[in-house]
Amino acid sequence: MPRLSGSVSAPEAGLVLNKSSETGTKTDTMKASKFWTFSAGLLTLLVLSSAASTPSDPCDxxxxxxxxxxxxxxxxxxxxxxxxxxxxxxxxxxxxxxxxxxxxxxxxxxxxxxxxxxxxxxxxxxxxxxxxxxxxxxxxxxxxxxxxxxxxxxxxxxxTTLSSNPQVNSLICTMMIVLLMVVATATSITQASNYSSGTYVMMSPSRLRPNSDFTVSVNILKAPQDVDVTATIQRSVRSTPVASAQGTFQAGNPGTLHLKIPGSIIKTSYTLTVEGAGGLTFTNSTTLDYSSKEFSLFIQTDKGIYKAGDTVNFRVLGMYSDFKPYLKPLHIRIYDKDSNKIMQWLNVRPKDGVVTQKLKLSSQPTLGDWKISVQAS
Structure with missing residues (x-):
């Protein structure tokens, strides 16, 4: 399933909310600040000592x-x-x-x-x-x-040059390079400690459909204690939530939140907001697209071209967006090229989501493109 970090709009198939928690980062930030202060002071001392030396050009x-x-x-x-x-x-x-x-x-x-x-x-x-x-x-x-x-x-x-002594220049340059390497390493360690203090990954569909179950997958990668996660879907920030769900999750134990979407939602854009409390504190949101299509019907024939006297074997498969089979009655009709109704089956209940039927063609059928029509009740 495609992924997305942060609050950027989700792709066609799904999205991912992936961020580091702010919990436990104050200490690392203070350490990084002290280190940067020390580094800046050392660098200033080097520059001042260099400027105070006898100016000359070491390159001639x-x-x-x-x-x-x-x-x-x-x-x-x-x-x-x-x-x-x-x-x-x-x-x-x-x-x-x-x-x-x-x-x-x-x-x-x-x-x-x-x-x-x-x-x-x-x-x-x-x-x-x-x-x-x-x-x-x-x-x-x-x-x-x-x-x-x-x-x-x-x-x-x-x-202004560093010093008239080439050895002093070499020593100063070496010290400055080492200082920059130490600063870069300390910055990487600080960032790594920030991410290791608490991270999470969350996934959900990118589309919202009426009369459907909306599932949010939650995976707390690392946290000092249990995390309370709340998922809310609403039209705008201050509007009444369309659906919401809450759950408690432990680090290393993935789970899901199920939101029941009512059939009364209108065609507009919606926002999914996920909030964390307890072991991790975070807030993340992304935009969901509306889709009125609740399920799909698939029609399959045994051949693409038929001759007079052949038997047309076909089957119909109904499936919801979560890949569950459609089990409600179906109305099936067959029309010739002139839109004349040749055969129909009404209120046919699928067996395990599949309806299988066949039609025997006459010896002198109307030649052309025929049509199989399936309607859900």
Whole structure:
């Protein structure tokens, strides 16, 4: 039978109400809150200690000749650019991309200070507004210039690194990764404890039919004590209930609630509400569709095509929506292609829900499509 969680509309065949109880979760929530507070404090301490350290760029690599390379920069327009030892050449390599001159680079070198990221401006170049991002130069020392990627912003952007010591950077990054893993594990444990404190599964039909028995299957998976479950069907939240049932269930012992639906219900939408008290406290609801069809009749013949003189053997099966047989009298009639009544059986009572009959065709019957009509009394 198809399933549905929570209060979403049920599918064609049935629905499932599946939720964790709120009982017993306050302690877990307090523990989780304390843990998050501790984690946030530790993370803040790491960030403050990192910001207080000497700012520098741990990614630049300096070779024996004093050349500075930037292996961490990998942008499309930088693929053909090779950093040079001369700071003017390095600046000009970037300036070409944005249509700048060496004088613009010299001015930028004089303007920029340590830890400040300033954007080049190129009024005559369309590339200055591209999507690659904006670059500027930051003077690290009198003889060394580092090019730093910046986001496209209208204000100055402060560049702050963790530490000038690579080992300290590695240690801080490792500690932050471990902290995130611990937080994720604690969150999973908290959620698991919430679900393990009390869970339930409930199933019911998705349609409501008049003069029928509506069954709600109840399965309490885990609860500290017995659970009192009440199922109610009503047209609206404040209307008089159409039907209701109540029962007490133990964890691990599934059961059912039976609601008798009267024949006076009208064609509209209804709401099934299930409430729990005692070992578990919960409230869940879903929408039910109305169907006026109380039972179905099936007609089966021994063949699909008959000839003159053949015997038509057929049977009729009546069945309720809960698959119980229909045992009330039936009226059976057979018509030829011109709607002439050929044979009828009135007030025939099914035996175990089945009626079996046959009709001998004449030697010169009317050719065409004939019809078998069955009417419930």
């Amino acid at each position: 690599i300096e070779d024996a000749n004093g050349c500075t390379y930037l292996p961490h920069l990998s942008f499309p327009f930088m693929k053909d650019f090779t950093p040079a030892c001369n700071r003017h050449d390095m600046c000009y390599g970037c300036a070409i991309t944005y249509g700048l001159t060496r004088k613009d680079c010299d001015d930028a070198l004089l303007r920029n200070t340590v830890q400040t990221c300033r954007a080049f401006t190129a009024p005559n170049s369309q590339d200055s507004q591209n999507s690659y991002g904006i670059f500027s130069l930051t003077r690290r020392s009198p003889n060394k210039v580092l090019m730093i990627p910046c986001k496209r912003v209208n204000t100055l952007l402060q560049i």
